[in-house]
Amino acid sequence: MYIYQTDLQKEEAKQPTELDFYQAADRRHLLRTDEETYKLRRLIAGVAGEKIVADYLNQYGKSHWLGIPNLWMNYFGPFECDFLLITRYKIYVFEIKNYKGEFVYKDGFVKINNKQKTFNPIHQTRRNYRNVQEIISEINPNIQVEGATIFTGINNAVFMESEVSDIKITPRSYLKWYIDQIIKEEQENRRLITNQDAILEKLTSYQIENSFLPEAISKEKMATAKRGIQCAKCHGFHIKVNRFNIECRCGYKEDREIATLRAIYDYAVLNHDKRLTINHLLHFIDHQVSRTYLLNLLNQYFSAVKKSSESYYTVTDFSKLKSMLNL
Numbered sequence: 651m652y653i654y655q656t657d658l659q660k661e662e663a664k665q666p667t668e669l670d671f672y673q674a675a676d677r678r679h680l681l682r683t684d685e686e687t688y689k690l691r692r693l694i695a696g697v698a699g700e701k702i703v704a705d706y707l708n709q710y711g712k713s714h715w716l717g718i719p720n721l722w723m724n725y726f727g728p729f730e731c732d733f734l735l736i737t738r739y740k741i742y743v744f745e746i747k748n749y750k751g752e753f754v755y756k757d758g759f760v761k762i763n764n765k766q767k768t769f770n771p772i773h774q775t776r777r778n779y780r781n782v783q784e785i786i787s788e789i790n791p792n793i794q795v796e797g798a799t800i801f802t803g804i805n806n807a808v809f810m811e812s813e814v815s816d817i818k819i820t821p822r823s824y825l826k827w828y829i830d831q832i833i834k835e836e837q838e839n840r841r842l843i844t845n846q847d848a849i850l851e852k853l854t855s856y857q858i859e860n861s862f863l864p865e866a867i868s869k870e871k872m873a874t875a876k877r878g879i880q881c882a883k884c885h886g887f888h889i890k891v892n893r894f895n896i897e898c899r900c901g902y903k904e905d906r907e908i909a910t911l912r913a914i915y916d917y918a919v920l921n922h923d924k925r926l927t928i929n930h931l932l933h934f935i936d937h938q939v940s941r942t943y944l945l946n947l948l949n950q951y952f953s954a955v956k957k958s959s960e961s962y963y964t965v966t967d968f969s970k971l972k973s974m975l976n977l
């Protein structure tokens with residue numbers, strides 16, 4: 651399967667995601683309510699679920715298939731498709747849910763572990779695939795669109811106690827089987843129905859920016875963040891800075907540059923809406939490295955904006971920095 655990224659998605663990938671923000675906040679001991687830690691867990695589970703589906707499609711799907719993850723569109727209101735799969739025969743709209751425990755759908759209501767929920771992934775899947783169907787029918791009403799709710803949790807039991815016939819319900823253990831059906835359908839319907847370029851053009855004409863952007867942190871909250879360079883292994887802050895490495899109380903040693911960059915990254919993600927200045931960074935790093943050392947790093951890895959008052963730095967591409975730091 652080929653993963654397609656729209657121009658807008660390529661731009662957005664340079665900015666921190668909500669998950670990046672919550673993970674940095676967690677490293678800096680800023681998640682203090684149950685609600686906040688629950689949100690982090692939910693974001694991690696969501697991304698993990700989407701990765702499972704992409705991995706299955708890569709392993710069991712066809713190489714000519716095209717996948718678009720997390721596409722935001724506006725069709726009489728904003729909506730997000732967790733994953734769009736375009737085969738030669740059909741367009742599939744996947745809503746991906748990574749739950750644990752018992753999921754029950756009955757009479758239009760959803761219960762997870764016996765608690766009634768206000769959200770409804772079945773209705774969400776239906777709405778999303780119908781929207782895509784409407785959009786695509788502007789090209790050709792004969793192009794088929796199928797919606798499916800995919801439950802990726804390995805310890806998630808799914809009970810459909812009311813019939814749902816317009817969308818597919820696919821628990822994890824049926825996922826490979828479902829992909830096999832998609833292959834079969836494509837083979838049995840050999841005439842090419844989908845023109846991928848036309849479809850991509852149509853879909854992107856309805857695309858909007860991702861509505862789930864990280865929040866902005868207040869100065870007051872930032873003042874309570876855990877400062878200093880953090881150990882990559884035990885996540886503690888009891889470290890000694892040497893000339894070339896940092897040494898943690900746990901025994902772990904790490905290259906000084908990487909460890910310092912990781913602290914800068916945390917600060918930059920949390921303050922993505924603010925200017926990155928040397929003084930703020932020195933304070934955040936608790937003066938564990940010198941101003942000269944920090945300036946060198948900033949000039950090497952960040953873009954400088956020179957101002958007569960105080961120069962500041964910007965991150966050109968967060969995702970690049972993140973993968974360099976193995977975060």
Ligand SMILES: [Zn+2]
Nearest residue numbers: 881884898900
């Ligand atoms: Zn350590």
